[in-house]
Amino acid sequence: MTATIETAAAEGVAGVPVAVDPTAAERRALIGRWAERHGVDAARRLAEAEDLADAVAAEITPDNTTDTYTKSWRVWQRFCAVTELPELKGSRGALVAFVTWMLRESRQNGKGYAPSSASTHLAAAVVGLRQRGATVSGDDQAEARAALEGLAVKLLQAGERRGRGQAVGGDIDGLRAIARACPDTLTGARDKALTLTGFHYASRSQDPAGLLTGDVTLHPCGLVIAVLTGKTKHSVRNAKIRYADDPEICPVRAWTAYRTRLAAEHGPRWTGPSAPAFVGIDQWGHVTGGMGPDSVTRAIKRISTRARVPIAWTGHSLRIGLASVARRNGHDGIAIADQGGWARHSRSMLGYMQRDDGWDDNASAGLA
Template sequence: MGRTPRRRRRPAPRRGPGRRRGEITPENTLDTYNKSWRVWERFCAATSLPEREGSRGVLVAFVTWMLREGQQNGKGYAPTLASTHLAAAVVGLRQRGVQVSGDDQAAARAALEGLAVKLLQAGERRGRGQAVGADIHGLRAIARSCPDTLTGDRDKALVLTGFHYASRSQDPAGLLTGKTKHSVRNAKIRYADDPEICPVRAWTAYRTRLAAEADPRWSAPDAPAFVGIDQWGHITGGMGPDSVTRAIKRISKRAGVPIHWTGHSLRIGLASVGCAKGKDGIAIADQGGWARHSRSMLIYMQRDDGWDDNASAGLT
């Protein structure tokens, strides 16, 4: 009998670095890229410039246009948002094979900073400014103000766990009981020394009550970790990013926090409180899902007035 010829296995196709990056890029980042590319397309249509052009002159014209009239209502963008659109547009150009040099991008960014200074000198401030960061005093006030209801237990768990992993609004909205849809990071949340503001105890109390008072499907492994609850105590489904933002604002207002928190306050809070308590910057970055030495994280590491831990202290 003759031998049956062996079939050769075809090697699995190699995935290029661009594809691998796309597979691990968070959805919120991809959304930013898409939004910024649409801004770039509007700029090119308004100025009759080609979309596949990334020269210094075009990038400088882009930032100038954004600050002057870039929004769809004809008003100019805030410099911080224009900076985000510039960075994302450069990514979009490079993804489409356009060569954009670092020097040309730096020149556009310098032009943006110069225009931003002129706006400040003219007394014009755009944008809402940076959200206020959560702090320990505010966490305690919130924990004490949450009512003894399923909604109250959910509110407490939402804020306390969110603070400990530096959540953005989309993060708790994407969490499932057993996994997450929007993030690949695995933040470790420990028991707190103070039981009143312990995220683990708050989470356990919320999930225990949810299992006891709601339909069992809301406690299933693939159920949303945080559910919407109407005024009558009925589950309305999983919370979305907008409902998380509204909830955090409502919760902080109920607690009497002087400046109401936003969906970004918990993220800022972990960085600023961690820095104030002497936590290592790399440890903060890993916990919050920032790139190590992230510029935005460093901005979040706020100091109240600059007197504590002043860089010039003891130099002379």
């Protein structure tokens, strides 16, 4: 049995494939312990279950999370190349040097990242190190984060403001300007429906990008949109959008007009329940497929710029706008949270509301 266990630990158990990656040694050692305790056959089955668990974890990880890890790992690799530090050593000094480098000189143009971006890259780099078998202690990571926060304060004290800041929120005047500026084309109809519906269910860029035609249902009172919601724990919320009193900015009428025109100009291919709700359209009017989150973000900026709103909107402006405008109109916070898919008493939602409350309910108002 001893020889069998040693073979299992070194090469895998009786033909169980062991992935060739930096954590393979740990997996081999674990399989060896299972073989010693439970026998070779049980160890094989446990190893197969581990492989399945790894595959499921990879499958359910959101694409944007995977993209963030990939981008941040490239930043870490660039740091290691510049400093000639070993790539798989996440020591206290290396992590502190990493955040210092990120704030001072890390970007391709020689300037540093915004502290918020550096924080994201630090967290993702630590995940990447651990995935590759490196040991990163919680204390070392905490010290790097403390260094990052302290250096960020120094930047503020020196008068440096980095990052784009919080997106501007959409408003009713902006919606009217956008509706009037949309051309009488399929692209214009799509732009109008994308903006008006997105505002009324507080969409993020990925929300309309992920919608299928079957997710949007006409109801006598308006629309019901089944939105996949949640950054980590996903669920589907049914956002209800009523007909607006003002036909010019009615999201239901805009959606109906867009879908009618799409069917008339491009046939049934794009109208089935599994077709994308919002399609990409090139400059010649050809449908190119479903819109992705980045294309939605670009579209919202382009649409608002065309309408000459005072500050161009971003992909998050519709989400901010629903919270702030609904609050201004006296809607209950719980109803707003349910419509937009926020957790009740969400800090981000309350922050969006505070933009307006801070003016109307302001301690400095009326003092002079």
